[in-house]
Amino acid sequence: MKNVYSTCDKCGKDIQYGEPHVSFCKYTEYVEYVNERNRTEAEVIEAVDFIMLCESCGKAVDTKLISKMVNVILQHERSTDENDNKQIKNE
Numbered sequence: 055m056k057n058v059y060s061t062c063d064k065c066g067k068d069i070q071y072g073e074p075h076v077s078f079c080k081y082t083e084y085v086e087y088v089n090e091r092n093r094t095e096a097e098v099i100e101a102v103d104f105i106m107l108c109e110s111c112g113k114a115v116d117t118k119l120i121s122k123m124v125n126v127i128l129q130h131e132r133s134t135d136e137n138d139n140k141q142i143k144n145e
């Protein structure tokens with residue numbers, strides 16, 4: 055029987071089935087408010103795991119720092135897109 059689910063992307067330790075771990079994912083989803091149940095419900099259309107860590111490495115992750123880094127990347131992409139649009143207009 056296979057016991058190893060994945061491997062930690064930081065320390066390389068095996069992650070066993072049934073063992074807690076930390077995943078960083080990109081979700082494509084939509085959220086609806088369901089009146090009958092008085093709550094919001096999300097449906098994930100696509101999920102892509104891009105980093106998987108063992109529980110120990112995952113607990114050490116600074117999520118505020120990751121959020122800042124992702125925002126820097128998004129701002130860079132936005133400015134690159136704006137520059138591309140300016141070039142297209144000037145051509």
Ligand SMILES: [Zn+2]
Binds near residue numbers: 064107
């Ligand atoms: Zn680890």
